[in-house]
Amino acid sequence: MRQEDEHVKTGIVRRALLAAALTLPFVGLAATAHAEGERFVFVSHAPDSDSWWNTIKNALKNAEKDLGVTVEYRNPSTGDIADMARIIEQATASNPAGIISTIADYGVLENPLKAAIAKGIPVMTVNSGTAEESKKLGALMHIGQPEYDAGKGAGERAKEAGVTKFLCVNHYITNTASVERCQGYADALGVELGGQMLDSGQDPTDVYNRVKAYLTANPDTDGILTLGPNSAGPTIKLLRDTSSASKYKSFISFDLDGDIAQAIKDGIMEAAIDQQPYLQGYLPVVLLAQYARYGVMPANNVNTGPGFVTKANIALVEKLAGEYR
Amino acid sequence: MAEQPAIITDPKPAPMRDERLAHQSTLRRMMARPELGAFAGVLLVFAFFGTTAGNTGMFAADGAMSWMTVSAQLMIVAVGAAILMVGGEFDLSVGSMIGFAGMMIALPTVYFGWPVELSVLFAFAGALAIGFLNGLITVRTGLPSFIVTLASLYILRGLTIALSILFSNRTIVSGVKEAAGDSIVTFLFAGTIGNSFFVWLAENDLIDRLPNGDPTVKGVPMVIVWALALAVVAHVVLTRTRLGNWIFGAGGDSNAARNVGVPVNSVKIGLFMFTAFCATVYAACQVFEFGSAASDRGLLKEFEAIIAAVIGGCLLTGGYGSIVGAMFGALIFGVVQQGILFTGVPNDWFRVFLGAMLLVAVLFNNMIRRRVTAER
Numbered sequence: 001m002r003q004e005d006e007h008v009k010t011g012i013v014r015r016a017l018l019a020a021a022l023t024l025p026f027v028g029l030a031a032t033a034h035a036e037g038e039r040f041v042f043v044s045h046a047p048d049s050d051s052w053w054n055t056i057k058n059a060l061k062n063a064e065k066d067l068g069v070t071v072e073y074r075n076p077s078t079g080d081i082a083d084m085a086r087i088i089e090q091a092t093a094s095n096p097a098g099i100i101s102t103i104a105d106y107g108v109l110e111n112p113l114k115a116a117i118a119k120g121i122p123v124m125t126v127n128s129g130t131a132e133e134s135k136k137l138g139a140l141m142h143i144g145q146p147e148y149d150a151g152k153g154a155g156e157r158a159k160e161a162g163v164t165k166f167l168c169v170n171h172y173i174t175n176t177a178s179v180e181r182c183q184g185y186a187d188a189l190g191v192e193l194g195g196q197m198l199d200s201g202q203d204p205t206d207v208y209n210r211v212k213a214y215l216t217a218n219p220d221t222d223g224i225l226t227l228g229p230n231s232a233g234p235t236i237k238l239l240r241d242t243s244s245a246s247k248y249k250s251f252i253s254f255d256l257d258g259d260i261a262q263a264i265k266d267g268i269m270e271a272a273i274d275q276q277p278y279l280q281g282y283l284p285v286v287l288l289a290q291y292a293r294y295g296v297m298p299a300n301n302v303n304t305g306p307g308f309v310t311k312a313n314i315a316l317v318e319k320l321a322g323e324y325r
Numbered sequence: 326m327a328e329q330p331a332i333i334t335d336p337k338p339a340p341m342r343d344e345r346l347a348h349q350s351t352l353r354r355m356m357a358r359p360e361l362g363a364f365a366g367v368l369l370v371f372a373f374f375g376t377t378a379g380n381t382g383m384f385a386a387d388g389a390m391s392w393m394t395v396s397a398q399l400m401i402v403a404v405g406a407a408i409l410m411v412g413g414e415f416d417l418s419v420g421s422m423i424g425f426a427g428m429m430i431a432l433p434t435v436y437f438g439w440p441v442e443l444s445v446l447f448a449f450a451g452a453l454a455i456g457f458l459n460g461l462i463t464v465r466t467g468l469p470s471f472i473v474t475l476a477s478l479y480i481l482r483g484l485t486i487a488l489s490i491l492f493s494n495r496t497i498v499s500g501v502k503e504a505a506g507d508s509i510v511t512f513l514f515a516g517t518i519g520n521s522f523f524v525w526l527a528e529n530d531l532i533d534r535l536p537n538g539d540p541t542v543k544g545v546p547m548v549i550v551w552a553l554a555l556a557v558v559a560h561v562v563l564t565r566t567r568l569g570n571w572i573f574g575a576g577g578d579s580n581a582a583r584n585v586g587v588p589v590n591s592v593k594i595g596l597f598m599f600t601a602f603c604a605t606v607y608a609a610c611q612v613f614e615f616g617s618a619a620s621d622r623g624l625l626k627e628f629e630a631i632i633a634a635v636i637g638g639c640l641l642t643g644g645y646g647s648i649v650g651a652m653f654g655a656l657i658f659g660v661v662q663q664g665i666l667f668t669g670v671p672n673d674w675f676r677v678f679l680g681a682m683l684l685v686a687v688l689f690n691n692m693i694r695r696r697v698t699a700e701r
Contacts, residue, residue, distance in 0.1 A: 039669070048676075070669070072666075072669055072671075073671075074666060077675075077676065078621065078624040078625055079621060079624075080619075080621055080622060080623075080624055081497075081615075081619060082611050082615055082619070082622055085615060086391065086394070086395055086663070087666065089387070089390075089391045089394075090388070090391045090392075090663050090666045090667070091666070092387065093382045093383070093385060093387040093388030093390075093391050093667075094381050094382045094383070094388065094666070094667050095381075095382045105497060105499070105617065105619070107499040107500075107502070107615060107616045107617045108615040108616070108617060111614075111615075118535050118536070118537065118539070119387075119535055119536070119541065120535070120536045
């Protein structure tokens with residue numbers, strides 16, 4: 001009996017091994033048919049210190065998990081766009097299945113991105129840059145927020161609230177997109193931008209005092225637009241310190257953070273313009289992966305913003321702010 | 326084992342040996358050179374990336390060009406920093422000088438309509454004048470050059486931002502490429518040489534081709550040519566001329582050098598000017614390659630240049646070092662910086678690895694040098 005048992009056992013083991021050996025190639029085949037494990041490179045222009053990009057990094061991590069691909073996030077540590085060009089050249093040399101890049105400065109990035117496309121690497125552009133620039137490069141798609149339209153959307157809300165004279169607090173005046181935001185707002189109101197855009201600088205103390213000086217000098221201002229947490233935070237503090245929030249018919253900011261969420265809940269701020277950066281990280285990876293596997297690609301660009309965060313939907317947004325929102 | 330070295334080192338009787346001189350074998354003399362450690366570091370770095378990133382495209386033509394360009398760029402400023410360190414001084418304004426020189430080229434070209442050649446000459450003249458000032462203040466006041474050039478670091482960076490806003494209302498001045506057209510300076514700073522050679526390589530399948538048939542690398546970019554040319558000039562001056570001896574003297578013990586008649590002040594001022602010249606070459610290569618100058622160009626490059634020089638065996642105290650070493654230092658830095666990207670290390674850990682690799686390279690370099698020269 002024992003002997004037989006042994007025989008049966010070894011027989012089973014053998015058969016199992018044989019079955020495994022026979023099916024293994026098919027398992028391998030199935031995997032190659034889907035060509036999983038593609039490698040993509042995401043190149044941003046943001047310096048290491050820019051925490052806004054954390055949401056995008058989290059989106060990339062989720063996309064990696066959901067799709068079984070790897071995404072390398074790269075950025076020039078000081079935010080120097082010339083260094084960013086070198087990173088794109090490096091990425092091109094490493095033959096990834098796709099490159100996702102911002103168009104922080106078309107002139108500088110034109111050659112490296114065109115070289116990547118010439119090498120046959122699919123390129124998608126996200127965030128900074130315009131749909132026209134993306135098309136000129138020959139990229140597959142641009143995923144971002146049209147800045148002018150976003151500013152205009154904010155301006156339309158302000159117009160409804162009855163704003164006639166506004167202040168646009170610009171903490172990033174060197175970026176052309178930032179000026180477009182203020183311009184769109186002014187156009188929606190139907191007024192000249194003129195001196196209503198304030199170069200506030202990045203330092204919180206500077207922003208606070210410059211906004212204070214402007215609002216004191218222009219007491220008939222009744223609308224405020226801030227271009228992000230850097231200019232919103234000190235402005236919110238100023239309105240709290242002077243209890244003057246009710247003087248302004250509309251106070252809208254770009255982007256989200258804890259301070260802005262709290263200000264919306266407290267009724268100091270009307271709305272925040274959310275460009276939903278999560279989508280700018282997640283979507284290009286999804287689309288490039290499908291493109292690499294099945295050659296499919298939508299024909300249109302994707303506008304991830306403007307979405308507006310108001311008191312009505314702040315609860316969900318706040319829970320995820322900084323992580324996925 | 327014991328008798329063998331004697332046979333090798335002293336095969337024939339040497340009748341006129343001066344017993345006051347310690348005997349050194351050629352091998353030992355070679356090993357005692359300042360660049361030796363850096364060379365060993367280069368081997369180590371290549372061995373590391375050869376095993377971890379060997380099949381990622383890092384050593385394909387375009388991959389290699391990527392780390393060579395970054396290394397060459399750094400080499401340009403590292404050569405200036407190294408020869409100045411041998412001369413006993415520091416220049417922390419190199420990074421700001423890169424930004425400022427770029428603006429000196431872009432602003433007149435784009436906003437004043439100057440011919441681009443004139444703007445380039447203007448930028449070089451301006452940079453040399455600033456280098457002269459740095460040097461003059463340092464030697465006249467006797468203040469550490471660390472402090473003097475730290476002031477220039479802020480002043481130049483500030484001027485770059487202020488002037489670009491004043492004249493153009495923006496901090497990125499583009500349009501240089503269009504203004505320059507096919508002027509000689511475009512080729513001089515952003516052209517490529519040996520293009521037909523690379524086409525030949527591609528035709529013979531020695532390097533990869535693009536889908537349209539062009540080689541993946543067009544040619545050797547001028548930034549590499551500049552780096553090598555500057556390095557050769559600096560190396561020859563430092564090791565083969567009287568000026569070179571003066572530089573070592575001025576850096577080793579400036580009082581002693583003065584006492585034997587070395588014009589220490591002029592030598593140092595000249596070195597500051599050379600450093601500024603190197604920074605301007607760096608800036609010009611970037612401006613003409615990318616077609617724009619930006620006020621944040623060159624941020625932190627002064628430290629990279631000094632790091633490359635120190636990896637290459639220059640002493641922070643002056644009087645010792647080599648250009649070849651600084652070249653190896655720049656190569657280590659460039660290869661590590663780009664190579665890490667090829668290995669696919671997550672970005673959050675990028676700087677940790679960069680720092681660790683550099684530390685390992687420097688420690689290794691230091692260990693080899695001490696062991697060989699029996700220094701303490």
